[in-house]
Amino acid sequence: MGPIFQLSMRQLTGKWRLAxxxxxxxxxxxxxxAFRITGDAGDRSANDIxxxxxxxLDGMIxxxxxxxxxxxxxxxxxxxxxxxxxLGYLVLNPVxxxxxxxxxxxxxxxxxxPVLIVSGIAVTLIGxxxxxxxxxxxxxxxxxxxxxxxxxxxxLGLVTNHPLGFALVYVFLWEGLLSSLLGGIRYxxxxxxxxxxxxxxxxxxxxxxxxxxxxxxxxxAGVVLVSAAxxxxxxxxxxxxxxx
Amino acid sequence: xxxxxLRSVSKWYGNVVAVNDVSLEVEPGITGLLGxxxxxxxTVLHMMAGLAGCSEGEIEVLGQPTRDNxxxxxxxxxxxxxxxxxxxxxxxxxxxxxxRLHGLxxxxxxVDRAIEYVGLSEVQGRSxxxxxxxxxxxxxxxxxxxxDPEVLLLDEPLNGTDPRQRIEFHDMMRRxxxxxxxxxxxxxxxxxxxxxxxxxLLMVSGKLAASGDFRAIREKLDEQPYKVRILCExxxxxxxxxxxxxxxxxxxMDDGAVLVLSRNVAALQRxxxxxxxxxxxxxxxxxxxxxxxxxxxxxxxxx
Amino acid sequence: xxxxxxxxxxxxxxxxxxxxxxxxxxxxxxxxxxGVRTALGLGRGTRAKILPILLFASTMVPxxxxxxxxxxxxxxxxxxxxxxxxxxxxxDIVSILVLVFSAIIAPELLCADxxxxxxxxxxxxxxxPTDYVAGRWLAFFTIVLALVYSGQIVMFVGFxxxxxxxxxxxxxxxxxxxxxxxxxxxxxxxVTTIPLAVSGFTARRAYAAGFVIGLFxxxxxxxxxxxxxxxxxxxxxxxxxxxDRCEAVTGRxxxxxxxxxxxxxxxxxxxxxxxxxxxxxxxxxxxxxxNEAIPIAWYILLTAGPAAILLRRYQKAAL
Numbered sequence: 001m002g003p004i005f006q007l008s009m010r011q012l013t014g015k016w017r018l019a020x021x022x023x024x025x026x027x028x029x030x031x032x033x034a035f036r037i038t039g040d041a042g043d044r045s046a047n048d049i050x051x052x053x054x055x056x057l058d059g060m061i062x063x064x065x066x067x068x069x070x071x072x073x074x075x076x077x078x079x080x081x082x083x084x085x086x087l088g089y090l091v092l093n094p095v096x097x098x099x100x101x102x103x104x105x106x107x108x109x110x111x112x113x114p115v116l117i118v119s120g121i122a123v124t125l126i127g128x129x130x131x132x133x134x135x136x137x138x139x140x141x142x143x144x145x146x147x148x149x150x151x152x153x154x155x156l157g158l159v160t161n162h163p164l165g166f167a168l169v170y171v172f173l174w175e176g177l178l179s180s181l182l183g184g185i186r187y188x189x190x191x192x193x194x195x196x197x198x199x200x201x202x203x204x205x206x207x208x209x210x211x212x213x214x215x216x217x218x219x220x221a222g223v224v225l226v227s228a229a230x231x232x233x234x235x236x237x238x239x240x241x242x243x244x
Numbered sequence: 245x246x247x248x249x250l251r252s253v254s255k256w257y258g259n260v261v262a263v264n265d266v267s268l269e270v271e272p273g274i275t276g277l278l279g280x281x282x283x284x285x286x287t288v289l290h291m292m293a294g295l296a297g298c299s300e301g302e303i304e305v306l307g308q309p310t311r312d313n314x315x316x317x318x319x320x321x322x323x324x325x326x327x328x329x330x331x332x333x334x335x336x337x338x339x340x341x342x343x344r345l346h347g348l349x350x351x352x353x354x355v356d357r358a359i360e361y362v363g364l365s366e367v368q369g370r371s372x373x374x375x376x377x378x379x380x381x382x383x384x385x386x387x388x389x390x391x392d393p394e395v396l397l398l399d400e401p402l403n404g405t406d407p408r409q410r411i412e413f414h415d416m417m418r419r420x421x422x423x424x425x426x427x428x429x430x431x432x433x434x435x436x437x438x439x440x441x442x443x444x445l446l447m448v449s450g451k452l453a454a455s456g457d458f459r460a461i462r463e464k465l466d467e468q469p470y471k472v473r474i475l476c477e478x479x480x481x482x483x484x485x486x487x488x489x490x491x492x493x494x495x496x497m498d499d500g501a502v503l504v505l506s507r508n509v510a511a512l513q514r515x516x517x518x519x520x521x522x523x524x525x526x527x528x529x530x531x532x533x534x535x536x537x538x539x540x541x542x543x544x545x546x547x
Numbered sequence: 548x549x550x551x552x553x554x555x556x557x558x559x560x561x562x563x564x565x566x567x568x569x570x571x572x573x574x575x576x577x578x579x580x581x582g583v584r585t586a587l588g589l590g591r592g593t594r595a596k597i598l599p600i601l602l603f604a605s606t607m608v609p610x611x612x613x614x615x616x617x618x619x620x621x622x623x624x625x626x627x628x629x630x631x632x633x634x635x636x637x638x639d640i641v642s643i644l645v646l647v648f649s650a651i652i653a654p655e656l657l658c659a660d661x662x663x664x665x666x667x668x669x670x671x672x673x674x675x676p677t678d679y680v681a682g683r684w685l686a687f688f689t690i691v692l693a694l695v696y697s698g699q700i701v702m703f704v705g706f707x708x709x710x711x712x713x714x715x716x717x718x719x720x721x722x723x724x725x726x727x728x729x730x731x732x733x734x735x736x737x738v739t740t741i742p743l744a745v746s747g748f749t750a751r752r753a754y755a756a757g758f759v760i761g762l763f764x765x766x767x768x769x770x771x772x773x774x775x776x777x778x779x780x781x782x783x784x785x786x787x788x789x790x791d792r793c794e795a796v797t798g799r800x801x802x803x804x805x806x807x808x809x810x811x812x813x814x815x816x817x818x819x820x821x822x823x824x825x826x827x828x829x830x831x832x833x834x835x836x837x838n839e840a841i842p843i844a845w846y847i848l849l850t851a852g853p854a855a856i857l858l859r860r861y862q863k864a865a866l
Contacts, residue, residue: 003344010332017754027765031772038796055772064764072757079753083662085326088295089387093345094317164756165598165651172647239312242296244326 004103032127074153075163137201145194253301276441321393582686614705744853
């Protein structure tokens with residue numbers, strides 16, 4: 001797995017690409033800061049904090065920056081190899097297919113997770129008056145979200161030539177539009193898992209997402225099962241596909 | 245025992261048949277896999293390397309199945325036709341990646357040896373993006389033999405090489421083969437492999453058309469009756485004139501056309517227009533009836 | 548006497564092309580057709596067509612819903628009282644949808660050629676880099692235009708049949724047709740240009756698409772967060788909520804910050820063609836406090852700017 005992880009890190013990071021995602025992740029922090037500076041100086045009510053959690057944490061980070069950053073890198077992880085015809089260099093080796101898939105999934109996690117977690121915690125401290133527990137809740141939630149999305153999107157990169165198109169359909173149609181119409185879809189939504197984990201760890205500040213969340217055990221099981229399922233699908237695809 | 249064996253292997257994509265009921269065996273030494281573009285050579289090599297599954301039939305390399313069998317790659321090396329590389333890596337890093345993925349105990353010296361083998365030690369530190377095409381091909385070859393495989397599959401390795409590089413490559417192949425390896429080299433250009441390979445496999449439109457020593461294939465082809473359909477003015481007098489030719493085996497009439505069976509195609513090709521001219525007849529159409537055989541023929545005889 | 552060097556070239560039966568040579572316009576046309584076919588996945592497998600079909604379906608849904616609402620309103624006899632969404636609202640919704648899809652599909656037209664380094668092959672034809680970029684742009688523009696127009700046509704026909712007196716409806720509303728044609732062009736220019744310009748800077752489709760989607764979604768959510776009203780005075784007039792005063796968090800800067808809501812930029816132009824003032828979000832309401840020429844100028848800057856950058860990029864790359 002080591003060499004494949006290192007190779008993927010090298011493929012996915014570039015000066016420009018890193019600069020752009022850091023910039024993107026900094027936007028929510030900048031907005032939260034602007035709020036803080038221009039807003040009323042006095043203590044904020046619980047209501048204000050809930051509003052802020054909805055606008056910054058859900059609206060900007062969990063529903064926008066998180067999926068977009070992860071899909072850009074995770075779909076490219078296998079997608080670039082397939083597009084260039086370099087996948088052969090990886091599979092023609094006595095390396096278990098599980099570790100090829102693991103290296104390819106962990107690279108986007110390693111790029112996106114630190115950036116997103118720093119951004120999320122900064123927003124929590126600045127915009128939500130959060131304490132250590134809030135920060136931990138946001139960190140854990142975002143990490144779970146990054147992992148879940150990475151596994152799904154890495155698999156997409158292996159099965160279709162339009163991974164990004166389908167990733168967008170999943171995020172915006174399925175998790176965004178359809179899950180607000182049909183509540184049950186939340187049980188199959190990384191966004192709901194992420195928000196539920198945040199709320200479950202710190203329900204004093206982060207109980208703002210009522211209709212977007214599910215039960216905490218279901219969310220934990222969901223993250224684990226979805227990640228495991230798509231990891232398995234990725235390996236199965238690696239075994240069965242015709243490598244170009 | 246043969247290193248590679250295919251038993252009635254077929255492969256289709258949707259309703260396109262890429263490989264059609266191919267059975268063959270490859271033994272240690274150098275074997276050339278020849279055939280025009282689109283004959284199914286790459287598909288066959290990919291199936292041998294386990295990169296693609298076959299729709300029907302069985303493939304074994306060194307007595308093992310190739311599909312979903314990563315352990316086989318310890319003994320098998322493959323260089324694909326796709327020339328893409330990780331351009332941001334230096335040549336050495338690229339070979340090193342292969343060595344590390346193979347879990348070689350002494351990766352550094354294996355890398356040294358492979359790079360020296362292809363004669364690129366001096367440029368190994370440069371990034372692959374700056375290499376010429378021939379250098380890139382050689383570095384890719386180094387990566388595919390860094391683990392010292394018993395079986396080496398090379399898909400169009402000579403693409404874009406000049407004659408001097410080709411001679412060097414031939415020497416390299418002979419050295420590798422003399423150590424008891426099995427090397428299969430595909431090419432759509434006959435001269436590229438004619439001199440270096442001990443045996444040849446000839447593929448035409450997805451089928452194995454001929455195999456063995458080249459001279460034997462040529463002789464065999466001469467024995468094959470070859471059918472030609474000729475449309476011309478006054479077909480009956482044309483038929484009787486053709487009957488007199490030595491190269492012609494038999495002549496028959498078919499719906500106003502002359503059907504000629506011959507064992508010496510080259511002679512027939514020269515004789516038909518001459519006969520027509522002597523008789524003052526216009527040839528309207530000369531078509532071979534067995535197209536796949538014709539392409540084998542044009543391949544072997546005309547190169 | 549020197550020996551005359553002898554040499555001869557034999558005709559070996561090589562067939563020359565003897566048909567007419569049709570020149571630049573034919574080459575441009577070929578580029579255009581090829582662009583349209585690539586974008587729609589024509590001539591490729593079913594899987595290449597899934598996204599274009601999904602796109603078409605998703606632009607038709609709002610049109611169908613609007614027609615349904617209009618006919619229901621007519622059935623219940625409330626069409627005079629209730630404000631049924633019409634041609635202008637359609638563009639507000641569809642411009643975002645089309646933008647998401649053009650972010651995915653537009654890179655197909657430019658990135659693939661750069662990735663496989665065939666740009667030079669185009670340029671050895673009688674085509675200039677400008678021809679190439681223009682051909683790609685026009686191809687994609689055509690698709691977007693066809694897409695937004697077909698929704699509008701469905702709506703116009705639907706509204707006509709839903710009305711009690713179809714002929715009267717046409718007589719009273721025929722002006723909607725030139726309006727939606729003009730507004731559609733404005734929307735299409737916008738959603739065509741930015742994704743193509745971004746695609747000019749990377750050979751990877753995924754990065755181009757991710758950047759465009761990120762740009763629009765994140766700028767929109769940031770702009771709206773920064774223009775949220777902390778205090779609001781509203782009243783209800785004829786069943787419609789009217790905002791009288793909105794004190795935004797960022798105070799007097801809010802109207803400028805609202806411009807960062809890139810997703811709403813095409814509606815500045817399209818809504819004004821319909822004679823309405825856009826009011827889809829907090830950010831847009833803030834922008835409305837600016838001089839009317841500013842959002843229009845912003846639209847022009849955001850289309851002409853990327854277009855110029857894209858042209859310049861290809862002219863330079865070709866040298």
